[in-house]
Amino acid sequence: EIVLTQSPGTLSLSPGERATLSCRAGQSVGTSLAWYQQKPGQAPRLLIYDASRRATGIPDRFSGGGSGTDFTLTISSLEPEDFAVFYCQHYARSPHIFGRGTRLEIK
Amino acid sequence: QVELVESGGGLVKPGTSLRLSCAASGFSFNDFYMGWVRQAPGEGLEWISYINSAGSIIYFEDSLKGRFTISRDNAQNSLFLQMNSLRVADTAIYFCARATTYYDTSTGYYRPGAFDLWGQGTMVTVSS
Numbered sequence: 001e002i003v004l005t006q007s008p009g010t011l012s013l014s015p016g017e018r019a020t021l022s023c024r025a026g027q028s029v030g031t032s033l034a035w036y037q038q039k040p041g042q043a044p045r046l047l048i049y050d051a052s053r054r055a056t057g058i059p060d061r062f063s064g065g066g067s068g069t070d071f072t073l074t075i076s077s078l079e080p081e082d083f084a085v086f087y088c089q090h091y092a093r094s095p096h097i098f099g100r101g102t103r104l105e106i107k
Numbered sequence: 108q109v110e111l112v113e114s115g116g117g118l119v120k121p122g123t124s125l126r127l128s129c130a131a132s133g134f135s136f137n138d139f140y141m142g143w144v145r146q147a148p149g150e151g152l153e154w155i156s157y158i159n160s161a162g163s164i165i166y167f168e169d170s171l172k173g174r175f176t177i178s179r180d181n182a183q184n185s186l187f188l189q190m191n192s193l194r195v196a197d198t199a200i201y202f203c204a205r206a207t208t209y210y211d212t213s214t215g216y217y218r219p220g221a222f223d224l225w226g227q228g229t230m231v232t233v234s235s
Contacts, residue, residue: 038152043226044144044222046221046222049221089222094166095169096166100151
């Protein structure tokens with residue numbers, strides 16, 4: 001199976017700052033990677049698919065990049081509603097594993 | 108509106124069975140891959156399974172094969188997860204989700220991609 005390692009585990013930033021989250025795959029997944037945001041008590045929400053395509057309705061301050069084994073999710077200028085847990089998931093082949101998540105908290 | 112609504116969760120004893128359902132509305136259910144994801148209390152997301160639109164192609168987490176099965180009824184716009192021999196470790200919120208699809212040029216098959224629509228989840232608690 002292809003393991004996904006997310007870093008950092010927790011990221012403490014202030015509104016207005018830039019956030020960069022990392023997701024590293026144990027083997028190449030091409031661009032078959034998605035990013036999700038989950039707030040407490042809510043279902044996850046798709047932000048990015050195919051490594052860099054924004055899902056419908058996602059603000060353009062969210063961007064995804066990378067291919068192969070190294071991926072990033074960037075939030076260009078944090079809004080108060082952006083603080084949450086972020087997960088990456090690959091779908092290159094089964095099992096379609098999620099990373100363990102990065103918690104983005106208000107500093 | 109476009110939504111997924113799960114049902115069937117509850118408190119059960121170890122060794123028993125439970126069948127979760129997911130009712131889809133607002134989109135052409137029979138055009139999409141669907142799947143299940145779970146989340147244990149305070150933990151991350153765990154992928155369980157995908158099923159294609161016809162119900163003929165299934166991907167499943169190896170550790171759950173043999174105890175859990177996925178199925179769908181396109182006439183009823185419904186997705187199911189049959190869970191047998193439940194364990195305390197199966198305690199989690201179970202989410203139903205719709206998957207995007209992409210064309211795999213290396214194989215010539217359409218494969219499931221990211222989950223672009225999620226239900227709110229149904230809680231399953233396994234405890235004696």
